[in-house]
Amino acid sequence: MTALSVHDAVEGLGVQSLALKWPNDLLIDGAKVSGILIESAPGPTGHPSADPLLAIGIGVNITAAPDDTPYPATCLIGHGVSITPLDLLARLATAFQARAAQWNRGAGFETIRNDWLARARGVGGPITIRLHDEVIEGEFVSLDADGALEIRAGDTLRKISAGDVFFPNTPSRNSA
Numbered sequence: 130m131t132a133l134s135v136h137d138a139v140e141g142l143g144v145q146s147l148a149l150k151w152p153n154d155l156l157i158d159g160a161k162v163s164g165i166l167i168e169s170a171p172g173p174t175g176h177p178s179a180d181p182l183l184a185i186g187i188g189v190n191i192t193a194a195p196d197d198t199p200y201p202a203t204c205l206i207g208h209g210v211s212i213t214p215l216d217l218l219a220r221l222a223t224a225f226q227a228r229a230a231q232w233n234r235g236a237g238f239e240t241i242r243n244d245w246l247a248r249a250r251g252v253g254g255p256i257t258i259r260l261h262d263e264v265i266e267g268e269f270v271s272l273d274a275d276g277a278l279e280i281r282a283g284d285t286l287r288k289i290s291a292g293d294v295f296f297p298n299t300p301s302r303n304s305a
Contacts, residue, residue, distance in 0.1 A: 130228045130241050131185055135163050136248055137224035138217065139189070142210045148250035151269075151278045151294050155189075156250060159296075160203035163189040189217060199293070242272055251296050256280060259293040 132149050139155060139162070140147055146158045155163035165187050172180035190204035191214060205212060231237045231244075246252055249269075256269040258280060267282035277288040 130232045131165050131167065131187065131225070133241065133244055133248070134221060134225040134228045135165065135187060135189065137228070138220040139163070139205070141220055141224070142205070142212060144205070144208055144210060147248070149245060149248045150250050151272070152276070152291070154200075157203050157208055159250070160194075160201040161190075161198070162194070162203050162205065163187065187221070191217065200295070238274075242274075242276070246272060251294075255297050257295040257297075258289055259295065260289070260291075265289070265292075 132153060135155050136147055136149060144157060148156045150156050153165040154161050168184045169181045172182055192204055192206045194202035194204040232241055251269045254269060258265040265280060265282050267280040270279040270281050273279055273288055277290045280287050
């Protein structure tokens with residue numbers, strides 16, 4: 130939902146060639162323009178699934194992009210968009226409100242999932258996932274009902290809930 134909100138806000142600025150990179154990045158022409166970090170904790174009842182507390186961090190490269198990253202990066206101004214952080218925040222808040230209504234406390238997950246997949250980079254194609262202890266190469270199949278990435282490696286369908294995603298022909302800036 131958060132990634133779609135960022136996508137919607139940036140798309141509303143007229144930016145072309147946008148794609149989502151699982152699990153939490155927005156790309157323009159294959160380069161990262163935004164990243165999202167989400168942390169959760171049990172809510173007041175202490176039960177993880179009952180009203181968890183969320184902290185969502187969203188970074189958008191507006192006027193500059195870092196050079197020393199494992200994945201190519203870009204910024205909005207490099208694509209002809211000049212916007213202030215407050216104006217971008219207002220657009221993001223509007224997009225987030227619309228996606229939260231669509232999400233409807235999880236009842237709209239399938240629609241969110243389908244919208245995410247329609248904007249995802251690499252579905253049906255080759256993908257490399259770097260985990261802390263292994264590298265998996267295969268085909269990006271889909272997202273499962275919990276949002277985990279499904280990758281077919283040989284005859285095995287694996288579900289990945291955390292990892293670094295790379296696509297063929299995407300230059301890696303370092304071997305992090």
